[in-house]
Amino acid sequence: MMSQPAFDPFGEPVPTAEPSAGTGRAAKWLKSGGTGLFWVLVVAIVLARAVYFEPGSFSFERAFAWAQGLLTLVQGLAI
Structure with a gap:
């Protein structure tokens, strides 16, 4: 069974595309x-904005400790 032809907004027929090989x-x-x-x-943009706009409330030590805790948690789940 043939499908109905499709038309673009200007009334030109749109050729049917074969399924992608990708x-x-x-x-x-x-x-x-x-x-x-x-x-x-x-993540990089959000962290950069946090450092730039709130320099007093962000410390690299806390961020590093958080990242280490997250890495430890991920490693614990992988085992």
């Missing part, structure tokens, strides 16, 4: 890498 390992790796990079940038 559903392999490389596409999954790129998606995971992009997602991870996004969240790393989010």
